[in-house]
Amino acid sequence: MVYHKTEKIIEKQQSRKRKILNAAREILAEKDMGNASIKAIAKRAGIATGTFYLYFKDKEALIDVMLKEIYKELLDVIKKERAPFTNGFDKLEATMKACIDTFMGKKHLAKILLDLSPQNNTVFNTKFSDIINDLIRFTKIDLDELMEQQLIPEQDTQVSATAFVGAFREVILFWINSDEPLDIDLAYKTLINFNMRGLGKN
Amino acid sequence: MVYHKTEKIIEKQQSRKRKILNAAREILAEKDMGNASIKAIAKRAGIATGTFYLYFKDKEALIDVMLKEIYKELLDVIKKERAPFTNGFDKLEATMKACIDTFMGKKHLAKILLDLSPQNNTVFNTKFSDIINDLIRFTKIDLDELMEQQLIPEQDTQVSATAFVGAFREVILFWINSDEPLDIDLAYKTLINFNMRGLGKN
DNA sequence: TTAAAAAATGAATATTGATTCAATTTATGT
């Protein structure tokens, strides 16, 4: 005899999976990140340690799904914010604004997507740097277009895209890890101007 | 009866301590950093695991000494390169050149001083980010001076110093972790220009 | 309401890596 899950059970299980993912986000975003153990995550999600393994193959699988989810959330916002613009500079600025808004609004997301020094977890590191490289790649596409149109001077766009993302990341992380700047407007403007000027916008 | 170390023994012990420090550098700079275990470090240094603890109180002490050493090496080069200049822009440019030369010349040093995702080691992370913050602090001093002299526009110098260091770090790491750029001159120039223009140099 | 199936539990096990320590080797001073 084979039993079938009822709708109610399916929902409960989905909700549990979500609870685990949220617990993982919360804990990974916390100050030291140090105790992102399965035990701690399970506890936060309100389940027993062993139950975790009914929902995810192992810790790696959890991290994989979680990173993909939050990365997608970010990309969706970026896409939406860029949509109205055709000019390369406007698109770049929209991207930065989308990132600033998203990251400052959901700091846990910034902490996880941008912060260095995660676990000893090699897997995490690989996936993490894939994401940063992705962001750099997207930026480079914009820059190549701008250079093509001679709106920015001749340059190694791989380098400037990397610098662009690096500057951005370091500043956001600074804001996340310390206190936000007193004069938010000046601070945001400084960051955006730094990157735009850095490219050599005329 | 108390015995006293001969000169020969003192030298041998100093050389051993150095060997341990060098082994640690080598291993920490390696691709995955994953096996920077005491066992591996000791083996590389040509001693038994337990011997390590005759030279360092624990792993943290080793990392502390090692980081201090390589950070000092970097600062010494920077100081020397800046010495000839009084103009703020020249000093900044000299700093960047010193860093590029040092990091590209001794990649292990760059890997350790700039690379993210070290160990699960909380201690390492703290010391590591202290160094980055230090570099940002020094940069900010230069920028405040430049703004004071109205050589760069009004800006949040904490933010631009952070962006400056962040851009720099990401690019150097990119070069370290992937291949160096084809056109080295263009690449270097792009990085330096990005940062100088970013500040709003007239 | 009940028996079989599925899910959940958490204590036990496995793994990895730091640290210790009894035993051994080497150095010192006579």
Add this chain to the structure above:
DNA sequence: ACATAAATTGAATCAATATTCATTTTTTAA
């Protein structure tokens, strides 16, 4: 060369976590 101190060794111990699994609880379908 000898007796004692100091240094070295590496296997054993400890600690922290991921993962498993025998047992218990909940769900399903008659």
